[in-house]
Amino acid sequence: MKKKIGIMGGTFDPIHIGHLIIAEKAYEQFDLQQIRFMPAGNPPHKQDRKRQTTDEQRIEMVRRAIAGNPHFALSLEDMKPDEYSYTFRTLERLKKQNPDEEYYFIIGGDSLFEFDHWMKPDRICHSAIILAAGRNSVARSEVEDQIAYLSEKYQGEVHLIDVPDLNISSSMLRDWIQSSDTFRYYVPEPVYEYIIEQKLYQLEEA
Secondary structure: OOEEEEEEEEOOOOOOHHHHHHHHHHHHHOOOOEEEEEEOOOOOOOOOOOOOOOHHHHHHHHHHHHOOOOOEEEOOOOOOOOOOOOHHHHHHHHHHHOOOEEEEEEEOHHHHHHHHHOOOHHHHHHHOEEEEEOOOOOOHHHHHHHHHHHHHHHOOOEEEEOOOOOOOOHHHHHHHHHOOOOOEOOEOHHHHHHHHHHOOOOOOOO
16 A cells, blocks of 8 residues: 655745645545645746745744644755756656655645646646645635546546635735734744744845
8 A cells, every 4th residue: 555645835935824724634634644845945936036035944934833743744855946846847756766655736726726837737647646725715616617627637636625715825924024914823833933033024124
């Protein structure tokens, strides 16, 4: 029997409770053995991130966020700052290196409707089962139609994670922090303390 491994990718700038809740629900719903949080080193679609933190800072936030959960793990497999991070390449490399593992790639509701525009979506679907969160702003029937469409088009498995859309985004939190609005409890407490301590996402004059 292959080990069922969930992959939670993203820039995590910063990681927030929405990421953790989606990952935990995927773990429970699909009987996974581990969720690996995989920060992207150089995603091609996010080259102009405002108030960008360093790779080391993003890694440390993920490390702090998942500490204490025995089935969450940090993976630096995608942390390659000298080249673009493409999901299909990462998954194919992992599949080749670890034939005893089966991968479940976890995406958010926005990514579900943008998946057609990703690089080599067919190769992603051939390397992993896709687990997608829904969106409260989109009817469940539309989400299910999109899942059926992607499954048929790319001849892969795409499933819906039964989790509510918390309407939290990293960009929203960065804006709040810059504006000195409260963001406590939207991120795990160790991450909150780290952001305050390091003065992350603030304007330079602040």
